[in-house]
Amino acid sequence: MTRVYNFSAGPSVLPESVLHKAAAEMLDYQGTGMSVMEMSHRSKPYEGIIYGAEALLREILGISDDYHVLFLQGGASLQFYMLPLNFMTLNKKADFTLTGNWPARAIEQAQTLGTVNIVGSSKDKNYWYLPEIKGADKDADYFHICYNNTTEGTQYHQLPDVGDVPLIGDISSGILSEPLDVNKFAVLYAGAQKNLGPAGVTLAIIRKDMMERIPANLPTMLSYRTHVEARSMYNTPTCYPIYVMKLVLEWIKETGRENLFKRNAEKAALLYDCLDSSAMFYNPVEKSVRSLMNVPFLPRETDKTKADAITDKFVKEAAAAGLVSLAGHRTTGGMRASIYNAMPVEGVKALVAFMKDFEAKNA
Ligand SMILES: Cc1ncc(COP(=O)(O)O)c(C=O)c1O
Known part of the structure; x- marks a missing residue:
């Protein structure tokens, strides 16, 4: 069996020990004689899984009883x-920063329900920085940010000051990459x-406290109230993914949050240092907001045809060397390495060695 180093932006690499555990428990989950996929979500063993995952999340992320934790679809x-x-229901307006293609989609959806005030945009420079905030509205129902921009590789290492306006964060690609104070947010x-x-x-x-804003007449499945009241089991939850999430959380607990963060910083430094000293490639993102998780890089070559040829060759040869899914997002071009928590340091070292070798051979 050969495992590759998988730099995919998502779905993405999982800890190998988690995959082994899931494999070992596949036919008989802890003496139940069945796999988690075959198990009633109303059974005691499954309750242990879903509520166990919630407890681990609360412990690892430091989520207090002031918050509900939901597993949705x-x-x-x-x-x-x-x-x-559910929440743009008081003054029917919200503030957003436009920092990439995912928040652009979030804005598009909010605009169908109320007024979106874009209080900062980095669109003018392909989203390669995080914008200053101007004109924030103290009467906005909330302020939305994308904490880590998966496509463009920026991350809010410092949260914007939003005063008393509830802050909402999309932490899809940044969760547990570095310390993050849940208490600064109304919703994550x-x-x-x-x-x-x-x-x-x-x-x-x-x-x-955000629950008070939820209108009474929403479609059942679209109301957070439904899911809170049923503890994420109004209907059949995604049983198996929640089980694997629990295994990942157990792995994080075993590894230790601080060790994980240290390792993330180490991996990111290895890759950014390599890019900053490369004559062939560069990371276009403003240094102070570089993402720990998603690292886009482009050829320095300015002729587009030649640059595309370098990108193609790099991505193909890297894949042949067992370093896969390095093509950049279609909107940014170039390459992108996603180095999530489960990517071992060795994977990043292998990528750095490959980049240096590629550059030497193709200079
Ligand atoms: C930051 C961010 N937000 C939202 C999404 C969309 O997530 P989903 O595909 O689960 O709808 C993604 C997916 O890559 C993402 O990276």
Whole structure:
């Protein structure tokens, strides 16, 4: 069996020990004689899994009893609509920063339900920086940011000052990459398929006072109230992804949060240092807001045809060397290495060695 180093932006690499554990428990989950996929979500063993995952999340992320923790479906993309539907309900206006293609989608959805005030945009420079905030509205129902921009590789290492306006964060690709104070947010949400587990489950963390804003007549499945009241089991949850998420959380607990953060900083430094000293490639993002998780890089070559040829060759040869999914997002071009929590340091070292070798051979 050969495992590659997988730099995919999501679904993405999972810890190998998690995959082994899931494999070992596949036919008989802890003496139940069945796999988690075959198990009633109303059974005691499954309750242990879903509530166990919630308890681990609360412990690892430091989520207090002031918050609900939900496991939802529909991806982070459904949250783009559910958030304004449930919470943009007082003055029907919200502030957003436009920092990439994912927040652009969140804005599009909110605009169907009320007034979106874009209080900062980095679109003028392909989103390669995070914008200053101007004209924030103290009467906005909330302020939305994309904490880590998966496509463009920027990250809010410092949160914007939003005063008393509730802050909502899309943390799909940034969750557990570095310390983050949940208490600074009214709502956090994340698709699991980057740092938490397989695709299918979406995490939402909602401060309890926000619940008062939810209109009474929403479609059942689109109301957070439904999911809070049923503890994420109004209907059948995504049983297996939640189980794997629990295994990932156990792995994080075992590794230690601080060790994980240290390792993330080390991996990112290895890659950014390599790019900063490369004559062939560069990372276009403003240094202070570089993402720890998603690292786009482009050829320095300015002739587009030649640059595209370098990109193609790099991506193909890297894949042949066992370093896969390095093509950049279609909107940014170039390359991107996603180095989520489960990417071992050795994977980043292998990529750096490959880049240096490629540059030497193709200079
Ligand atoms: C930051 C961010 N938000 C939202 C999404 C959309 O998530 P989903 O595919 O789960 O709807 C993604 C997916 O890559 C993302 O990276």
